[in-house]
Amino acid sequence: MHKQPALAADCVVFDKDGRLLLIRRKNPPFQGQYALPGGFVDYGERMEEAALRELQEETGITGSIVRLVGVYSRPDRDPRGHCVSAAYLIAPDTTEAVAADDAASAEFVANYRNEKLAFDHNDIVADALAQLSGPKAS
Numbered sequence: 001m002h003k004q005p006a007l008a009a010d011c012v013v014f015d016k017d018g019r020l021l022l023i024r025r026k027n028p029p030f031q032g033q034y035a036l037p038g039g040f041v042d043y044g045e046r047m048e049e050a051a052l053r054e055l056q057e058e059t060g061i062t063g064s065i066v067r068l069v070g071v072y073s074r075p076d077r078d079p080r081g082h083c084v085s086a087a088y089l090i091a092p093d094t095t096e097a098v099a100a101d102d103a104a105s106a107e108f109v110a111n112y113r114n115e116k117l118a119f120d121h122n123d124i125v126a127d128a129l130a131q132l133s134g135p136k137a138s
Contacts (some may be wrong), residue, residue, distance in 0.1 A: 005073070005082040009051035010038035010121065012069055012087060012128040013061065015095045020112040020125065023058050023103035029079045030118035032104070036125070037061075038085065039102065047086045055090060059106040060098035063090040069128045077120045087124045089131070 013021035022034040037058045041050040048065055056062055069087040077083060097106040109115065112125065 003082075005075075005084045006078075006080075007041040007047070007050075008038055008078075008083050008085040009041055009047050009054060010036045010072075010085050010087040010124060011051050011055045011090050012036060012125060013055065013063060013090045013092050015092065015108045017108075017110070019108035019110045021059060021061065021092070021097060022107065022109045022112060022115070022117070023099065024105040025118055026102050026104040033118045034109070034112075034115050034121075035118035036087070036121045037103070037106070038087075048088065051086070051088045051090065057101040058099070058103040060096065060100060061092050061094055061106075063092040065089070066091050067131070069124060069131065072120055072124060074120065085119075085124075087128070089128050 023037050025031050025033055025035050037055045039054040066089040069089050071086050073084040075082045099106040
């Protein structure tokens, strides 16, 4: 049987005060740890649709995609198996987070830089911050 990586989408969402939207994972791996909202892409679903669906399912927040932050494909990034994730910077429509689905809690966190996030989510956040502080496209 030919094995293929799973596909996932992750969301980087900041509020107007610069706080980062994080969930606490309800389930293993990394149960109880902060993570970016996100999850697996459904068959027949676009990556962008999966990101916005997972954001709403886990946090109750809707929004619009600003840009692709990057594609993360290191084979050991998820202990469950090889999982490739596309991470998106998302502008939120609201900032009233309500945990649901796979999230034990959901909140905008001010001191997120001091947190050890699940998976490779610290790398994703660092890349998003570098894009936000870098040269502006004309």
